[in-house]
Amino acid sequence: MNIVAIFPLYLPWRRAGAEVMTHALLRGLADAGHSVQVLVIPEVRRDSVLPLEEVCLDGIQIKVCTIAQLRAIFDGSRSIDVVISQLGASTTASELARSHQAKYIEVVHGDDPRAYRNLIACRPDLTIFNTRLLRDFFMTHCGRSEVFHPPVSPDIQRTHKGSHVTLVNLREDKGVGLFRSMAEQLPDIPFLGVVGGYGIQETDNFPENVTIQNHTPDMRSDVWSRTGVLLMPSKSESYGMVALEAAASGIPVVSNMLAGVREAMGPSAIYLHLKDLEAWRSQISRLTIDPEYEREAGRRALARSEYIHHKHLSELTQTIHAIESLA
Incomplete structure (x- = not known):
């Protein structure tokens, strides 16, 4: 064809x-x-x-x-x-x-x-x-x-995770305000803000414990190797691809209660109400100071990454067959 x-x-x-x-x-x-x-x-x-x-x-x-x-x-x-x-x-x-x-x-x-x-x-x-x-x-x-579903290859993304609490895409609708608030409330924890590839990005007026990473095609080296927890306080997500990228390295994901992220991560992410700032602060603190809690959250994320990867391969085959049937 x-x-x-x-x-x-x-x-x-x-x-x-x-x-x-x-x-x-x-x-x-x-x-x-x-x-x-x-x-x-x-x-x-x-x-x-x-x-x-x-x-x-x-x-x-x-x-x-x-x-x-x-x-x-x-x-x-x-x-x-x-x-x-x-x-x-x-x-x-x-x-x-x-x-x-x-x-x-x-x-x-x-x-x-x-x-x-x-x-x-x-x-x-x-x-x-x-x-x-x-x-x-x-x-x-x-x-x-x-x-x-948007594909994530675990082998390409997987690395040894780091210690930062990370937000990818510093837009208002992706939750940069909550990210800034958490960094201000938790000054002893390092945060990483990653500039996204589209839209208006907020890169100023962060506290000293926030590092800004420019937009990068090498998420494995520049982002996931430095990340210990991924935040997804978005107002909307059609799918949680970035969550699965992080999950490939066993990085726990804390997300707003969005159906798109749930479709990607299932029960393997930690879901919080967006306006419950105390719950976000509590989860970030626990994931950074409680090793066993962090390891268990990371194990769930890693298992989900592998499950979705194998499912994606079958979806690709099925979609190609559907396209070929049009001829």
């Missing part, structure tokens, strides 16, 4: 959960013997400017182009069997798929209004959701569907 993926942003320029998930799927398709090309059209996003260049990542050609160049590529192609898209590129991608008699696949990463509009307007032949939660939410608005 000749497969073309059209995205507003992609690796290596942006490394968020959506890009990591779709790249794992595309790698699986390429490994299965299919021709896969990624075309990035940043002009559909007002906040994104990328150089018009071409790179190769894990054997997949990735080309940044304008919408006019994208249309010319389609017009010059003999046969395109499947078009895959997500987020802001969906309308353009689905139109090109229909005009070139290709099947269209929409990848859904959240329950925002744009995702709903895309499902209604683009009429995908197959919809791939990143969680069961999302598929259940959109069930009445989609036809054929699969669930393919």
Whole structure:
């Protein structure tokens, strides 16, 4: 099959959960013997400017182009069997798929209004959701569907954990305010704030026990090797990929009571009400001063990481078979 993926942003320029998930799927398709090309059209996003260049990542050609160049590529192609898209590129991608008699696949990463509009307007032949939660939410608005969770390879992430209490992505909606408050209340505990790859990041006005780590593609060396506890006080998460990355090293996870994180971590994380600051302070303190409590929390996290990894491999196979059945 000749497969073309059209995205507003992609690796290596942006490394968020959506890009990591779709790249794992595309790698699986390429490994299965299919021709896969990624075309990035940043002009559909007002906040994104990328150089018009071409790179190769894990054997997949990735080309940044304008919408006019994208249309010319389609017009010059003999046969395109499947078009895959997500987020802001969906309308353009689905139109090109229909005009070139290709099947269209929409990848859904959240329950925002744009995702709903895309499902209604683009009429995908197959919809791939990143969680069961999302598929259940959109069930009445989609036809054929699969669930393919964002992948985490334990072998790539695993390291000897450190001692910092860590927050990844210093945004307001990711809980940077609670992170700052905990650092102020627990001045003898080292905290690590990791700058995320998107959105407005808060990197100033932290107490002296907070270290700021710039955005990094090497989470294993720069983040997990320094982390003893991961905080996830987010207001929303479609899935807890970063929690599973930490869990691969047996790092305990303390999270807001979010369905997306529960789907990733099951009973293996510690769940707290977001507004119960005393409970957050108490858990952080106990995990840093009670070795047996920390070890048990770490063992649960590690076991969950292995379970989800094996489950993901079967999901990849099932999703590839669903895509192949479209031809």
